[in-house]
Amino acid sequence: MQVYQDKLNAFLGKMLDDIGAAMNASLVHLGDKLGLYKALADGGPMTPSELAGRTGTAERYIREWLAAQAASGYVTYDAASGRFSMAPEQATVFADDDSPVFMAALGDIVAATVLDCDKVEDAFRTGRGVGWNKRHPCLFCGTARFFRTSYLHHLVQEWLPALDGVVEKLERGAIVADVGCGHGVSTLLMAEAFPNSRFFGFDAHPGSIEAARKAADAAGVADRATFEIQSAKTFTGDGYDLVCFFDCLHDMGDPVGALKHVRKTIAPDGSLMIIEPFAGDRLEDNLNPVGRIYYAGSTMVCTPTSLDQEVGLALGAQAGEARLREVAKAGGFSQLRRATETPFNMILEARP
Secondary structure, three states, X not given: XXXXXXXXXXXXXXXXXXXHHHHHHHHHHHHHHOOHHHHHHHHOOEOHHHHHHHHOOOHHXXXXXXXHHHHHOOOEEEOOOOEEEOOHHHHHHHOXXXXXXXXXXXXXXXXXXXXXXXXXXXXXXXXXXXXXXXXXXXXXXXXXXXXXXXXXXXXXXXXXXXXXXXXXHHHHOOEEEEEOOOOOHHHHHHHHHOOOOEEEEEEOOHHHHHHHHHHHHHHOOOOOEEEEEOOOOOOOOOOEEEEEEEOOHHHOOOHHHHHHHHHHHEEEEEEEEEEEEOOOOOHHXXXXXXXXXXXXXXXXXXXXXXXXXXOXXXXXXXXXXXXXXXXXXXXXXXXXXXXXXXXXXXXXEEEO
16 A cells, blocks of 8 residues: 555644644633633733733643644734734634624533543443433533524524514414423523514423523523423423424434424424534535534434434434435425525424
8 A cells, every 4th residue: 555645744734733623622611611712802912921810710821721722823922022812703703602603612512522432432332322411511501502603693583584484473472392492592592582472492301401491580581481391202282383493303312203293282384493403415415524523423422312212213413304304204294395504504394
């Protein structure tokens, strides 16, 4: 086997970039958790000592953290003054939770996958799953914050209007089920936008439902957004005008069974909205930067979660529209269309 030096050098360069990104993921997590990015964005340029004083942290650690961040291009260093700062583009990604490109929450998710690596290793050997209730808590808050970015900037503005007649129903007063709601980010955004409607969030994870209830109280919408510990196959109520699955159907052990239950509880003219990670139907369609992230998340989180449940269909985070269409049809929904999309999500509308 002949090794070509130029190809080897290019591959080694890629590996150096990847190892640097992997090593710095924990530093992104720390910068987010300790408020370092926000403090630097708000008060920079700063010396390490000044940033440490502003955040109540130890200067020696801050000096090393800032050096790593500057080497990564995540912050900017001015050699003449010895100060560090954040350009507007850097701050938009790391320091502003409401930014449309906020990504610092990924540090929580990456940390959780590393901390749970032994559990997933065992699953590789046995074929068993790793349940959501067995994961490190970083995963729950990280998932909620990461997906909040897309929901905040697309759900009310683009996704709901892309559904047939749904916004009009919500404005008049509709009944909505948010299945697999997690911390209730999507539920609360809809409740804030449509005060005449009632929203019911369901999730099988007790800790997530507790967090969702607290968030509803804090947002002042607990009168129209309530949360219950229920699975996708057991959630209560009927006559729903809209049922939503936000980035969770592929995580379920029995997505067909979940949709069969939806079919029984949805109104005759109701709509089912399925938000799923963007994916093509063939592996080769997804060999790109977005697919790389989603396949990694699917390996470490989504597939183990599904395999821990009954049936364990394990659709994976890159199932693609054709496979999801099969699931919807098996669940009793004869009509399914792609209502809209973003680079990260497919928004599917299904009807009985």
